[in-house]
Amino acid sequence: VGAGIPAFFTKTGYGTLVAEGKETREFDGEWYVMERSLRADVALVKAWKADKSGNLLFNKTARNFNPLAAMAAKVCVVEVEEIVEIGEIEPDQVHLPGIYVQRLVLNACPEKRIEHRTVRSA
Structure with a gap:
């Protein structure tokens, strides 16, 4: 879609x-x-950084399906760790243009359960 x-x-x-x-x-x-094709009413997407126009940068594997989900939805709501001014993200770095984003939600300190390193004692 x-x-x-x-x-x-x-x-x-x-x-x-x-x-x-x-x-x-x-x-x-x-x-x-x-x-x-499947059309979603709402896409809930997680990105690393956005500018105030909604242009997005994804971190690592978040780039796999988040852009596709955003493009296939009528409304896309994005949770980001950082919102920067327009122009601070180079055009060639944008992973998803802001045209697909309707709402930005800032979560500057998200809990990253999967990114914690687990070490066993020997």
């Missing part, structure tokens, strides 16, 4: 209950079922 693709053809599900009632087509001797 975020890329403007309302539906796509996939081999997955062809010939199963999933394909019942859906359009199917043959391409190059293979059969495909048409699936509609």
Whole structure:
């Protein structure tokens, strides 16, 4: 949806209950079922840094699916650790443009449970 693709053809599900009632087509001797793209009402996204226009920078693996979720939603709410002035993020560094962001929530000191190092005593 975020890329403007309302539906796509996939081999997955062809010939199963999933394909019942859906359009199917043959391409190059293979059969495909048409699936509609998923559109979310709201995306809750976590980013590292944003400027006041909503341009986002993600940290590490947060860049995997957060941008896709943001682009596929009608409303995107983003929790960030830092909000900077417009122009402080270089255009080439932006991972997600602010056009997809409707709300910013500042959480300057988030609890990062998964980033804690655990060491066993020998």
